[in-house]
Amino acid sequence: MTATPEVELPDTGTIRNPATGAVAGQVRWTDPADVPRIAAGLREAQKEWDARGAKGRAKVLARYAVWLGEHRDEIEKLLIAETGKSAVDAAQEVPLLIMITSYYIKTMEKALAPESRPASLPFLSIKKIAVHYRPRPVVAIIAPWNYPVANLLMDGIAALAAGCAVLLKPSERTPLTAELLLRGWIDSGAPEVMAIVQGAREAVEAVVDNSDYVQFTGSSATGAKVMERAARRLTPVSLELGGKDPMIVLEDADVELAANAAVWGAMFNAGQTCVSTERVYVLEPVYQPFVDAVVRAVEKLKMGAGEGYDFGAQIDESQVAITERHVNDAVAAGAKALTGGKRPEGPGSFFPPTVLVDVDHSMACMTEETFGPTLPIMKVSSVDEAVRLANDSQYGLSAAVFSKDVERAKAVALQLDCGAVNVNDVISNLMCTTAPMGGWKTSGIGARFGGAEGLRKFCRQETVVAPRTNVGAGGNYYNNSHKALARMNKMMTKMALARPRRAAK
Numbered sequence: 493m494t495a496t497p498e499v500e501l502p503d504t505g506t507i508r509n510p511a512t513g514a515v516a517g518q519v520r521w522t523d524p525a526d527v528p529r530i531a532a533g534l535r536e537a538q539k540e541w542d543a544r545g546a547k548g549r550a551k552v553l554a555r556y557a558v559w560l561g562e563h564r565d566e567i568e569k570l571l572i573a574e575t576g577k578s579a580v581d582a583a584q585e586v587p588l589l590i591m592i593t594s595y596y597i598k599t600m601e602k603a604l605a606p607e608s609r610p611a612s613l614p615f616l617s618i619k620k621i622a623v624h625y626r627p628r629p630v631v632a633i634i635a636p637w638n639y640p641v642a643n644l645l646m647d648g649i650a651a652l653a654a655g656c657a658v659l660l661k662p663s664e665r666t667p668l669t670a671e672l673l674l675r676g677w678i679d680s681g682a683p684e685v686m687a688i689v690q691g692a693r694e695a696v697e698a699v700v701d702n703s704d705y706v707q708f709t710g711s712s713a714t715g716a717k718v719m720e721r722a723a724r725r726l727t728p729v730s731l732e733l734g735g736k737d738p739m740i741v742l743e744d745a746d747v748e749l750a751a752n753a754a755v756w757g758a759m760f761n762a763g764q765t766c767v768s769t770e771r772v773y774v775l776e777p778v779y780q781p782f783v784d785a786v787v788r789a790v791e792k793l794k795m796g797a798g799e800g801y802d803f804g805a806q807i808d809e810s811q812v813a814i815t816e817r818h819v820n821d822a823v824a825a826g827a828k829a830l831t832g833g834k835r836p837e838g839p840g841s842f843f844p845p846t847v848l849v850d851v852d853h854s855m856a857c858m859t860e861e862t863f864g865p866t867l868p869i870m871k872v873s874s875v876d877e878a879v880r881l882a883n884d885s886q887y888g889l890s891a892a893v894f895s896k897d898v899e900r901a902k903a904v905a906l907q908l909d910c911g912a913v914n915v916n917d918v919i920s921n922l923m924c925t926t927a928p929m930g931g932w933k934t935s936g937i938g939a940r941f942g943g944a945e946g947l948r949k950f951c952r953q954e955t956v957v958a959p960r961t962n963v964g965a966g967g968n969y970y971n972n973s974h975k976a977l978a979r980m981n982k983m984m985t986k987m988a989l990a991r992p993r994r995a996a997k
Contacts, residue, residue, distance in 0.1 A: 507668055510841040511576030511797035511805035519667040522689045527698035530687050531630050534657035538629045541685045542655040546601040549653060552682045557593040559680040560586055567672060571641060574668045576797045576805030576841065581761045585641040588922075592646055595925045596653040596947065603944035604654065604951070615987050618965070620958045625951035627655030632703035634696055634718065635670075636710045637663035637807050638764040638863075644670055647707045647730075647940055648686070654950040657685035661699045664692045665807055697721060705950060708732070709766070711861075712887075712934040719937070730938030730949060733931060734861045735766045735889030738882035739918065740904060741782055742875065743775040745894035749916065751785030753892070757918030758867040759793060759845050762803045764811070767890045767919050771851075771858050772869045773878040779871045783830070783849060786867065790831045790845045795865075797840070806841045806864060815843045815864030818857040822868065827851045832865075853884060861887065875904060883909045888932030892918045911935065 507516045522530075541549065560567070568582045575582075606624045611617040631651040635643040640662060648658045662670035667690050677686045689695050700706055700721045706729045708718045715731040722729045739757070741750045757769030774782050797804045806812050812835065819833055832844030848868040851858055857868045872878045882891060888910040895901040898915060905913035911931045912921040921929060925946070930939025940946060959965065966972075967980050 505664070505667075507574050507666075509573050509576050509797065509805075510808055511839075513839055514573075516570070516573035517668045519671070519690055521664075521691045522695055524691065524694045524698040527689055527695070527702050530689065531659060531702035534659060534685060534687055535629045537683055537685045538627070538655070538657035541652075541657065541683055542627055544655075546604050546653075546655075549655065550597045550600055552680070553593050553649065553653060554597055555680040556677055556682060557590050557597075559676045560590055560593075563672075563676060567641060567669060570669050570672055572798055572804075574666050575637070575640065575807065577761065578797060578801035578804040579799045580801070581803055585639055588642050589645050589649065591923070592925055592941075593649050596650060599944065600653045600947060603947045606956075613988060615984065618960055620960055622956045622958075624954045624956060625654070625948050626954050627651075627951050628704040629657060630659055630703045630705075631656040631950050632659045632661065632699045632706045632708075634661045634699065634706065634708045634710065635663060637665040638761060638766075640666035640669045641673065643709050645673060647709075650940070650946050651705075651707070651950045652685065654947045656705075656950050658687075659699055659703055660686065660688045661696060662688065662690070664690065664695075700727065701725065703727060706730070707940070712936075715936065730930075730940070731936045732766065732929070732938075732940060733889075733934060733936040734887055735768070735931065735935055736770045736859065736861050736885050736887040737767055737890050737892070737910075737918075738885070738908075739769050739772045739892040740875075740878045740882060740894070741772065741774040741778060742893070742895040742897075742901070742904070743777040744896045744900075745778060745782075746896060746916070747778055747781045748785055750894040751782055752789055753894070753916075753918045754867060754869075755786055755789040755793070755845075757892070759790070759803050759865045760919070762806050762843070763815070763865040764806060764863050765919070767922065768863070769867065769892065769918050770862055772867065773872045773881055774869060775875070775878070776871055776873055779869075783847070783869055786847055786869065787830050790847055790867070793845050795842060795844060803845075803865065804842075806843060808841055811863060812841050812843050815846075815862055815866060818855075818860065818862050818864070819846055819848065819866060822848050822851055822855045822857045825855050827855060827857070827868070853881065859885065879904065879907045883907075886934045889935040890914065890919075890921055890931075909933065911939070 505519050509516050564586045571582045604625050606622045609621040633648045651658050670688050689699050706722050709732045712733040715733045719729050754769050793802045827848045827850045830847040832846035846866045851868040851870050890912040891908045891910050892914045893901040893904045901915045914920050925941045926943045928939035928942035
C-alpha cells in the first residue's frame, strides 16, 4: 500500500469520490515550514497530558470513544464520500477504534505502572530495581488511504494512552476524515495533544524530522524511505508495510468455510487491505470443490459504493491499473479468469472480483502485492509444497491455514515465515489487541498492539536502581584497599559461578 506518492500540491485541494467523481470536500495543505511550530505546541501540551497520569488520560479517552460511537454515521458517510467504499466496508473502522480504546482504558494503568525487577543474583538483592515507562513527547502517525479512520488512530489511541502527543499525517488521498476525527477529539473536551499535518512527501519529511517516534503504515518502498529519514536523528520507527498473504487449504478442510473466508479475505475493501488474502494454495483432493465454491460465492457479490453493496471502488486509477496489469499478465501467461477479469465500462475506479486459476510463481499476481479484488488459486500436491510456496515471498505479514484438524493446522502455521497465522479464519489477528501485529521480511519492523507492549513501545524505559536501606554500597570504590577490592571481586566471581557450575553437570 502507498501512503505518500511524490507529488507537488497547491495550497488547497479538492477531494473527489473515486466511485462517482463527486466532490467529497476541500482540504488546506499544510506548509511544511509550519510543522516545527505545530510540533513545538504539541510538545508543550504533552507535559500536562503526561502529568494527568493513566487514570486521568483514561477518562479523556473514554469520552472520545463515546463521541466516536455517537458520530459513527457522520464519520462513515464522509468515509464513503472520500474513498468510494461500500457501506459494509466503511462500517468496520469506527467499531475497531472503540474496541481498541476500550481495551486500553481497562489495561493502561497497569501496563504503564513502574515495574519492579528482581536481582539477577542473590548478592545483588541489596538493590531495588524499578523500570519506569516515560512517554515520548511527540509520536508521528503516518497513515495510508485504505482505512483512513482505523489506520490513523489505532496506533494514535495507544500513543495518547501512553501519555504522548500525536502528530497525525493522513494520506493526501483521504484527508477529510482526519479533520473530523480531530474535531471530535476537541469536542469531547480533550487537550490539544492531537494535531494534523496535511500533505504529501514534503509533509512527511517535516513530520519525521520533528517527531520523537514514527509509526508508519504503507508500502515497503516508502517505509524504507521513512526509516532512512528517521535514522538521521536516530528517531525510532515502527513500520507496518506491504503483504502478499497466503492461504493454505488442506485436504481435510471445511471447503465451504475456507471458500467463503477466501472470498471475504480477498475482496473486503476491494482487496485494499495489507492482510488481504492475495494467494491460495489448495491440496489437490479438494482443489476443484474449493474453486467451485469460491466462484459461487464471488458471483453473488455486488460491487458499488454506499448502501446495498459488498465492496466498493479502488482508491484511484493507479490502483486499478495495478490490478488490471496483474490480471492481464496472468491471463497472457496461461491463467484463466473464472470471474471478472476485465474492467467494467462506466465511471468510477472499479475492478470486478476476479478469480484466477492455473497460476504459478512466474506471474506477478502471485508474487507482487496486488491490493485489488483478485483471488489467484494454485493447486498443490503436498503440504510441504504449499508451505514452500507460501514462504517464497519477500513479504511476511500474515497467513491462514484451513483444516478440520486444528492441531495439524497449528503445526503448519509454525512453518510459515510471517508475523501472524489465522487458523480456519482470515484477518482475525487484527482483532486480537493482546497479541502483536507486525510483519517479517519486507512487511515491516516492530508491531502494533501486543498487550502492554502496545503502549510501552511509545515510551522510553528509565531504570532507577536504589539501595534497600539508607546505607549505600561502596564495596568496590577506589577508597578501598587493593586487597579489599580483590577479595570483593573473588567473592562476586565465586557466587556468580555457582549456578553455571550446577547447570554444567
